[in-house]
Amino acid sequence: GQQLNQSPQSMFIQEGEDVSMNCTSSSIFNTWLWYKQDPGEGPVLLIALYKAGELTSNGRLTAQFGITRKDSFLNISASIPSDVGIYFCAGQQGAQKLVFGQGTRLTINP
Amino acid sequence: GAVVSQHPSWVICKSGTSVKIECRSLDFQATTMFWYRQFPKQSLMLMATSNEGSKATYEQGVEKDKFLINHASLTLSTLTVTSAHPEDSSFYICSASEPTDTQYFGPGTRLTVL
Numbered sequence: 001g002q003q004l005n006q007s008p009q010s011m012f013i014q015e016g017e018d019v020s021m022n023c024t025s026s027s028i029f030n031t032w033l034w035y036k037q038d039p040g041e042g043p044v045l046l047i048a049l050y051k052a053g054e055l056t057s058n059g060r061l062t063a064q065f066g067i068t069r070k071d072s073f074l075n076i077s078a079s080i081p082s083d084v085g086i087y088f089c090a091g092q093q094g095a096q097k098l099v100f101g102q103g104t105r106l107t108i109n110p
Numbered sequence: 111g112a113v114v115s116q117h118p119s120w121v122i123c124k125s126g127t128s129v130k131i132e133c134r135s136l137d138f139q140a141t142t143m144f145w146y147r148q149f150p151k152q153s154l155m156l157m158a159t160s161n162e163g164s165k166a167t168y169e170q171g172v173e174k175d176k177f178l179i180n181h182a183s184l185t186l187s188t189l190t191v192t193s194a195h196p197e198d199s200s201f202y203i204c205s206a207s208e209p210t211d212t213q214y215f216g217p218g219t220r221l222t223v224l
Contacts, residue, residue, distance in 0.1 A: 003153065035215075042114075042203045042215035043154070088153060096142055096207050100153045 006089050006101030014109050015079060021087060021104040022073040029091030032065050032072040033098070037086045046087075047074070076106075084108050113137055114206045116216035123194055124224055131189045131219045133204030139184035140206035144213065145177070148201040160187050194223045 006023045013019060023032070031050055035043035047058050049065035049072060056063055062075045072091075076083055089101040113136040123129050133143055142161050146154040158179050160166040166179035176198075178190040187206075191198055199222050205213040 031211075033213075040201075040218065040220070042116075042205075042218045045212070045214065048212065092211075096144075096211050096213065097156065097159065098144075098205075098213060100155075102153050 004089055004091055004099055004101035006104055008104060009102065010105040010107070012107045012109065013079060015081060017079055019076040019079055019083070019106060020073060021089075022071060023089035023091075023101045024071045025091055025099075026070065027091070027093070028069040029093055029099075030069070031092040032063070033090040033092065034061075034063050034072070034074045035088045035090060037088060037103075039085075043088055079106075079108055081108055081110060112208060112212070112214045114140075114204065114214050114216040116204055116219050118219060119217060120220040120222075122222045122224065125195050126193055128190055128192045129194055129221060131191075131202055131204075131221075133187045133189070133206065133216050135185045135206040135214075138206070138208055140187075140208070141184065142207040143181055143187040144205045144207070145179060145187075145189050146203045146205070148203060148218075150201075154203060157189075191221065194221070196223045199223045 004023045004025045033048050034046045037043045047063040052069045054065040060077045086103045088103050090098040115134045117132045145157045148154050157172045158166045158168045160179050160181040162181050168174045181187040203218040205215045
């Protein structure tokens with residue numbers, strides 16, 4: 001099935017560092033979403049983006065919906081241990097179906 | 111708000127048996143529910159879309175006779191894995207959609223087929 005190109009696949013950082021990850025697609029999406037998944041759990045919605053160019057923050061998280069509607073990025077500032085997990089981007093074209101990226105696994109060294 | 115539950119959270123069964131997984135939206139009515147499968151270290155892959163009161167729409171490559179989906183009410187959808195085999199072992203996750211189209215995910219069900 002269709003997938004988004006999400007990078008990097010994994011990140012190993014020190015606590016307190018900033019994190020940046022992004023997703024690109026060959027298709028246009030009307031909505032971009034960012035989820036976090038902890039081991040053995042379902043994804044939890046972090047940020048939803050509905051308009052091209054939109055920049056939205058949720059605490060230390062900031063995400064943007066690319067102008068071309070084919071990309072999005074997520075930044076995490078001043079990382080803390082509980083940020084560890086897998087982050088997924090997802091695009092939605094309407095009719096509610098989501099297409100997921102491959103995920104970015106974040107590991108934080110204390 | 112917007113809580114989705116799944117039951118059971120994990121299940122182990124013998125090859126050839128059938129397993130039913132429930133997905134419930136606890137505090138909202140979900141006209142649409144989705145079923146995903148996730149293999150270790152991989153992303154979520156959509157299996158089927160389920161609308162209340164109608165037949166589910168399956169993604170290409172997903173066997174509808176093997177993965178039976180029932181969405182009998184606005185708060186409950188069930189996935190039955192029939193005649194399960196070891197290759198069906200996976201993490202199954204449902205999501206439910208509010209009228210605003212935001213999808214909220216359940217905690218997942220880990221299926222192990224021996």
